[in-house]
Amino acid sequence: MDAVPAPDQTPVRRGRPGYDRDRMLEIAVQVFIEQGYDATSVASLAERLGLSKSALYHHFSSKEELLEVALDEALGGLEGVLADAGGRSARERLEHVLHGAVLVLVDKLAYVTLLLRVRGNSEVERAALERRRAFDRRVTALVRAAQDEGTVRSDIDPSVATRLLFGMVNSIVEWYRPSGGEGGADLARVVLAVALGGLADETG
Amino acid sequence: MDAVPAPDQTPVRRGRPGYDRDRMLEIAVQVFIEQGYDATSVASLAERLGLSKSALYHHFSSKEELLEVALDEALGGLEGVLADAGGRSARERLEHVLHGAVLVLVDKLAYVTLLLRVRGNSEVERAALERRRAFDRRVTALVRAAQDEGTVRSDIDPSVATRLLFGMVNSIVEWYRPSGGEGGADLARVVLAVALGGLADETG
DNA sequence: GTCTATACACAGATAGAC
DNA sequence: GTCTATCTGTGTATAGAC
Missing domain, CATH: 1.10.10.60 (Homeodomain-like)
Incomplete structure (x- = not known):
């Protein structure tokens, strides 16, 4: 409503001695x-x-407000990946989501790490868990669609497949540490290769 | 000091009203x-x-003694899987370890769940983390050996491969709930299939 | 916006009766 | 082996001065 557009959402950022x-x-x-x-x-x-x-x-x-804002940051990032999941086939959209999830995880490593440790111990935590579950449901639907089009093996329950996939992806927070360069994109490629192609040597 | 040998370590187990x-x-x-x-x-x-x-x-x-005993139960189970990892090729031994880890995880679900949430917040937790790391190192050596014999793809760092593998396996504690029957063995088969063969439809 | 001081509840752990 | 009562430290959060 102001004629002059603000450069960003931050009101002014006037705190010099302290923190924002x-x-x-x-x-x-x-x-x-x-x-x-x-x-x-x-x-x-x-x-x-x-x-x-x-x-x-x-x-x-409160201490819990810190948690709430942090969890929202992580969840917003993950939900954004689903929002712009372009791609023609379900398989392509699934690959896009997996790839994007790894990038978000690396980009917002600390926030996602915190999110993944939440166990539902308070209202704030339970709300975060529910948003995670909604994310999971949408990915599961994607896996099911890929099975229907014949690009993902159909002998595994789509919900189990999704959980194993994201079990692998989420575990990255346990060991990945940024090292400069485009580490996230490299890692995403490796994860996609293992998740879809498996660890066995295909030339063997 | 007593002439009569005790049947086991437990003194007598005389508590009727309470718990052992x-x-x-x-x-x-x-x-x-x-x-x-x-x-x-x-x-x-x-x-x-x-x-x-x-x-x-x-x-x-103390509260911490409860934690310590519980973590030992989980770690003992996992280490046992490595101890009897028979099999001729490294690939076979690796499959044996993965399969066995899933079984232990399902069999001692609560104890392993607790172990996987430990973050090194005390001496007891740090000791448990160190035992976990030792387990990881031995599995990583197995992955490397399988790469050397040509049965596991060599384009992925063995340490990354191990972490992704166990990321998938360990995530099972987040959602698996016993349902009677031989659920653990079924699950282990699925995990092995996805880990080694990948999710893509091989007939596609 | 930052501080010291403090309110009040609950933590882990112990004493000692039964 | 279980209880009630209690010790002592620390938890989150607030009051009010500067």
Whole structure:
């Protein structure tokens, strides 16, 4: 409604001595991953940020709000992959989703890591789990469509296949560490090769 | 010091009204999985067991001892699979290990689930992680050997291949629920098929 | 926006009666 | 072997000064 378009959503970003919310969130998520969300005290968060607890509470109303915003970041990224799943055949769309999921996972590594550790211990966590399940259901439908068109083997239940696929993809957060370059794209290629072609030597 | 040999390590097992350690552990692990280890209070454990906290402390000296015994159960099972990995070729031994890992995972589902959620937050957790890493190293050596004999594709780093394989296998704890019958063996066959042959329809 | 001080609940663990 | 009562530390969150 303003005549002058804002360059981005951020109001002004006037905090010089302290943190803005994004930077605080980034560090908090890192601590959550290192120590576990439940095991992380607000005191230890504040210490890591070089702030007092009160200053932290000035930016976020609770420890759980930090979690909620972080989970939304991860879920938004994954849902975006489904949103622009172009491709003619179901197989192509499935490959696009798998490839994109790996890229999001690498790009938002910490946020997705946190998401994958959520167990439904609170309302915020349960809502995140439900969004994950919705994502899963849409991928499962894609696998089923690929089976119907004959491009994915039909002797495996599509729901089991999806879970094994994403079990493989999601496990990347356990060991992948960025190393510069286009590591994410390389990794996505390897994952697609193993997921669709298997580990056996096809020349054997 | 006693002339009469005991039938096993258990002193006598004279507790009728209460629990023996194994049964208490089983229930405690279930609660740890539902609520998360850190988020589970000793009070809530006691409540679930229908005991007071003090009674629980009579059987286990700390909450962490419960965790330690549970992790040992899971790790012992996995290490056992490596111990009796027969088979002539590396490929056969690798298949044996994958198959056996799935069976252990299904058989000791709760214990392995707990193990896979450990993040190194204490000495006990770090020791468990180290045993997991040792297991991984031995599997990675097996993958490398299979690559050398030409039965596993060589265009993928053996360490990455191992991690993707066990990412798939380990993710089973997220969704598999026993349903009677020989579900574990069926599941192991599916996992082997996907891991080695891939999801693509080979007739396409 | 940051601080110190503090409220109040609950954590893990223990004492000691029965 | 189980209980009630309690110790001591730490948890999340807030009050109010600067």
